[in-house]
Amino acid sequence: MGEGMKRFLGTLCLLALASCSGTSGGDKAETGLAADNWVTPGGDIGKSHYSTLTDINRDNVGTLGLAWQAELGTGRGLEATPVVIDGVLYTSGVAGRVYAYDGASGKELWRFEPPVDMQVNRTACCDMVNRGVSVARGKVYVVALDGWMYALDQKSGKVVWKADTVVDRKRGDTSTGAPEVAGDVVVIGNAGAEYDVRGAVSAFDLETGKLAWRFFVVPRDPKLGPQDHPDLAPALKTWDPNSRWDIGGGGAPWDAINYDPETGLVLVGTGNGGPYATSKRSPSGGDNLYIGSIVALDAKTGRLKWHYQETPGDNWDYTSTAPMILTRLKVDGEERPVVLHAPKNGFLYVLDRRDGKLLRANPIVRVNWADGVDMKTGRPRLTPEKADYTSGPKIVFPSTTGARNWHPAAYDPESGLYIGSVQDMGNAIYMTPGQKPHQTKMLNNDAALLFTSDLQAILPGLPPPLRDAIAARPEMAWVKANPSGTELRALDPLTGKTRWAYKMAGWQDRGGALATAGGLVFQGSIDGHFRVFDKASGKLLKQIDTGSSILAAPMTYKVGGVQYVAVMAAWGGGGYPYVPPYSAAYKRGNQGRILVFRLGGGPVPIPPELPALEPAPVPPAQAAGVTPQTIAQGMTLFMGHCALCHANQPRSITPDLRRMSEGTHAAFRQIVLEGLLLPNGMPRWDDRLNAKDVDAIHAYLVDLQAKTRAAELEKQKRGQPLDTPGLTILSNY
Numbered sequence: 001m002g003e004g005m006k007r008f009l010g011t012l013c014l015l016a017l018a019s020c021s022g023t024s025g026g027d028k029a030e031t032g033l034a035a036d037n038w039v040t041p042g043g044d045i046g047k048s049h050y051s052t053l054t055d056i057n058r059d060n061v062g063t064l065g066l067a068w069q070a071e072l073g074t075g076r077g078l079e080a081t082p083v084v085i086d087g088v089l090y091t092s093g094v095a096g097r098v099y100a101y102d103g104a105s106g107k108e109l110w111r112f113e114p115p116v117d118m119q120v121n122r123t124a125c126c127d128m129v130n131r132g133v134s135v136a137r138g139k140v141y142v143v144a145l146d147g148w149m150y151a152l153d154q155k156s157g158k159v160v161w162k163a164d165t166v167v168d169r170k171r172g173d174t175s176t177g178a179p180e181v182a183g184d185v186v187v188i189g190n191a192g193a194e195y196d197v198r199g200a201v202s203a204f205d206l207e208t209g210k211l212a213w214r215f216f217v218v219p220r221d222p223k224l225g226p227q228d229h230p231d232l233a234p235a236l237k238t239w240d241p242n243s244r245w246d247i248g249g250g251g252a253p254w255d256a257i258n259y260d261p262e263t264g265l266v267l268v269g270t271g272n273g274g275p276y277a278t279s280k281r282s283p284s285g286g287d288n289l290y291i292g293s294i295v296a297l298d299a300k301t302g303r304l305k306w307h308y309q310e311t312p313g314d315n316w317d318y319t320s321t322a323p324m325i326l327t328r329l330k331v332d333g334e335e336r337p338v339v340l341h342a343p344k345n346g347f348l349y350v351l352d353r354r355d356g357k358l359l360r361a362n363p364i365v366r367v368n369w370a371d372g373v374d375m376k377t378g379r380p381r382l383t384p385e386k387a388d389y390t391s392g393p394k395i396v397f398p399s400t401t402g403a404r405n406w407h408p409a410a411y412d413p414e415s416g417l418y419i420g421s422v423q424d425m426g427n428a429i430y431m432t433p434g435q436k437p438h439q440t441k442m443l444n445n446d447a448a449l450l451f452t453s454d455l456q457a458i459l460p461g462l463p464p465p466l467r468d469a470i471a472a473r474p475e476m477a478w479v480k481a482n483p484s485g486t487e488l489r490a491l492d493p494l495t496g497k498t499r500w501a502y503k504m505a506g507w508q509d510r511g512g513a514l515a516t517a518g519g520l521v522f523q524g525s526i527d528g529h530f531r532v533f534d535k536a537s538g539k540l541l542k543q544i545d546t547g548s549s550i551l552a553a554p555m556t557y558k559v560g561g562v563q564y565v566a567v568m569a570a571w572g573g574g575g576y577p578y579v580p581p582y583s584a585a586y587k588r589g590n591q592g593r594i595l596v597f598r599l600g601g602g603p604v605p606i607p608p609e610l611p612a613l614e615p616a617p618v619p620p621a622q623a624a625g626v627t628p629q630t631i632a633q634g635m636t637l638f639m640g641h642c643a644l645c646h647a648n649q650p651r652s653i654t655p656d657l658r659r660m661s662e663g664t665h666a667a668f669r670q671i672v673l674e675g676l677l678l679p680n681g682m683p684r685w686d687d688r689l690n691a692k693d694v695d696a697i698h699a700y701l702v703d704l705q706a707k708t709r710a711a712e713l714e715k716q717k718r719g720q721p722l723d724t725p726g727l728t729i730l731s732n733y
């Protein structure tokens with residue numbers, strides 16, 4: 001580590017809100033990098049997901065085994081990286097639940113379950129996840145899925161204060177990120193740019209929960225009067241006056257928020273525009289500030305100090321919300337404080353975090369929406385002939401799932417490598433005027449998305465003009481050569497070049513990463529393996545079959561003289577209803593747990609395999625008067641209201657409605673209209689659907705169940721496996 005790095009981290013340490021040295025951090029804690037404690041979900045203030053601990057290292061990692069585990073009693077996604085302060089592990093789970101454990105024994109100290117109105121699931125695109133807590137001044141801060149922020153007593157878990165972070169409860173806001181402590185405030189953004197959401201980041205007083213400031217990411221309708229804050233006046237000029245103000249415009253900053261104590265700035269990564277297609281959102285185009293950007297806000301006032309827009313006009317759901325890492329790098333001979341950022345759009349950016357000056361922007365995957373970034377202007381060289389799908393279908397790389405997404409990467413200060421999962425995949429995208437495509441419709445979006453992973457299989461079934469137009473795109477050569485793939489990669493942040501890579505089990509397999517001074521990189525897989533690599537070479541040193549899918553980032557801490565490595569394990573997040581067939585969740589179910597490892601630990605208890613799939617049960621007879629038109633209408637209503645959560649896939653983590661029991665069929669109206677299963681997470685729809693609509697949906701599902709049963713009985717007769725998953729995948733990252 002260079003002297004400059006030490007100086008920077010020393011400064012961070014002085015300013016850090018949680019103790020840098022902990023109780024027994026030793027010399028290395030003085031650097032501000034994680035040691036015994038892991039003070040933010042990213043480990044240190046810069047969130048480098050790197051630890052200076054060396055007890056577990058290349059020489060002894062072979063004996064890594066389970067120290068303790070905790071079952072959380074949920075079947076939904078877990079994305080948080082825990083925080084450890086003085087031997088206590090704090091983490092968050094489904095919908096913003098918080099757990100505190102003794103880090104050595106695994107004894108639960110307390111838990112907090114926020115009261116969440118499950119109606120919120122109607123606009124939760126990507127599962128009921130939460131990405132972590134923040135701990136400061138004796139309090140643990142978390143945001144619940146419904147946008148209520150809680151400050152909990154660090155010792156007891158009791159609510160000290162709560163604050164509503166949602167500006168307009170009539171819109172589709174949710175919240176899933178880890179709050180960020182920045183000086184005297186705690187900062188959080190909203191999620192939901194797939195719905196009618198106007199992106200905003202809000203800061204609350206650490207002690208009282210009183211709103212300190214709020215930064216709206218996009219302007220409001222100028223006809224309503226002046227903008228909410230002065231930074232929106234220049235932004236307004238980058239939008240068509242007739243933009244879709246009615247649905248908020250998007251820009252929701254749902255993950256990356258980094259406080260930089262060195263500059264006093266809060267760096268925020270902002271989300272995609274809503275709807276996705278720029279032509280539908282802002283008909284005359286424009287950059288649509290501040291979507292797809294990093295905005296740097298004064299932590300005291302919330303006013304904009306600089307911004308850098310990574311994806312001007314964001315036409316592709318690229319968002320800039322992927323985690324950022326603050327560190328120092330020597331760039332062109334000069335050591336600088338930098339932010340490293342690889343958003344969904346395929347580039348790895350290095351910016352000077354004092355002023356947002358662009359230092360590097362290198363592609364890390366196949367990219368065709370831009371032909372590089374002009375380093376003079378900082379703007380991408382757009383290639384509308386390849387990527388503007390307004391005038392016809394295009395195959396655009398990367399896909400909307402992103403080269404990178406929320407899964408944290410690590411920055412290793414020793415080797416200077418940026419280490420994280422990288423996905424190389426595209427989408428075929430086309431406009432769907434006046435029709436709702438089955439399989440692919442996102443609320444408020446007029447663009448249909450077909451992942452290149454499945455494109456060759458899907459193509460023959462598309463209407464001929466669409467099929468032929470997609471098949472004629474030159475990118476079909478890319479699709480044929482390599483439709484998709486995800487790797488754990490170690491990248492040089494200054495060149496974007498890969499030093500080493502490890503191929504993951506499938507494109508959805510993209511876990512978070514941890515690097516340590518012990519020479520190691522840790523990463524979980526959704527195939528159930530927890531893996532340890534040599535960080536210099538990428539050599540696989542150890543893998544433990546846990547039987548649980550893992551997406552979240554591992555972290556490490558030390559208590560009582562023992563180094564532990566912890567990770568939260570469950571499938572979920574974007575695309576959650578579709579459980580990949582190669583995943584542990586598909587084979588063994590999705591019971592969420594925390595797994596904690598140490599040297600000399602024991603075996604991980606592996607959940608039993610799920611029983612073989614049975615043919616769909618016999619559905620009830622159709623009600624009198626049901627016609628093919630009723631069923632068709634029901635399908636349209638289902639795709640518009642239900643399909644985002646109910647993918648109707650085998651082993652989905654939401655019910656496969658082709659397999660409804662007699663009792664569920666009988667209660668169908670009460671479930672959909674009256675909220676019979678609201679406590680389980682199934683919202684009520686009586687404000688949007690009437691009894692006739694629900695009966696039509698039911699008729700469609702009865703028909704589908706009958707067809708599914710017939711097909712499965714036929715398969716069974718031929719001795720074929722029943723659980724061949726379909727191709728329906730909704731892009732909702």
Ligand code: CA
Pocket residue numbers: 193194271272317319732733
């Ligand atoms: Ca999005």
